[in-house]
Amino acid sequence: MQEPNSFKPFVSPETHMKEFTVKSVVMGCIMGCLFGAANVYLALKAGLTVSASIPIAVIAITIGRKLLKTTILENNIIQTAGSASESIASGVAFTLPGFLVFSMVNGQSVGANFFNYITILILAIFGGLLGTLMMIPLRRSLIVKEHATLPYPEGTACASVVEANE
Numbered sequence: 001m002q003e004p005n006s007f008k009p010f011v012s013p014e015t016h017m018k019e020f021t022v023k024s025v026v027m028g029c030i031m032g033c034l035f036g037a038a039n040v041y042l043a044l045k046a047g048l049t050v051s052a053s054i055p056i057a058v059i060a061i062t063i064g065r066k067l068l069k070t071t072i073l074e075n076n077i078i079q080t081a082g083s084a085s086e087s088i089a090s091g092v093a094f095t096l097p098g099f100l101v102f103s104m105v106n107g108q109s110v111g112a113n114f115f116n117y118i119t120i121l122i123l124a125i126f127g128g129l130l131g132t133l134m135m136i137p138l139r140r141s142l143i144v145k146e147h148a149t150l151p152y153p154e155g156t157a158c159a160s161v162v163e164a165n166e
Contacts, residue, residue, distance in 0.1 A: 031078060038086075
């Protein structure tokens with residue numbers, strides 16, 4: 001079996017650079033809200049969603065470079081937060097019709113007790129936390145060990161977009 005070539009990150013671990021800052025988190029949340037709303041609209045209107053990771057990366061670089069003076073790691077946080085937010089919004093968009101179906105019995109609404117915004121919010125938060133917590137044990141096996149064999153095309157494209165700024 002061939003030895004996998006060692007992966008060398010674009011930013012070395014010894015580099016001290018701003019990464020998890022207030023402006024990157026706030027900008028990521030704004031991008032997540034904008035693209036999440038667009039994705040929910042598209043999901044409910046057309047029945048499908050698209051991933052907005054690459055457009056968020058491009059906008060993060062553009063706004064970050066011109067207005068916020070962000071680093072490559074801050075742009076990565078913006079892109080990651082925005083992409084995760086819009087993915088969760090897409091998940092909620094596909095569960096909303098299920099809530100509506102379950103709230104109907106023989107074509108009659110059983111009341112507003114089953115379909116309310118608090119229930120949707122709690123389930124969305126729980127789904128996001130569950131997905132994040134499940135990624136913690138899977139990170140080493142799927143990302144670190146399989147870096148050379150699992151190319152992750154969209155993640156590779158986002159990384160190329162963010163690296164192109166440098």
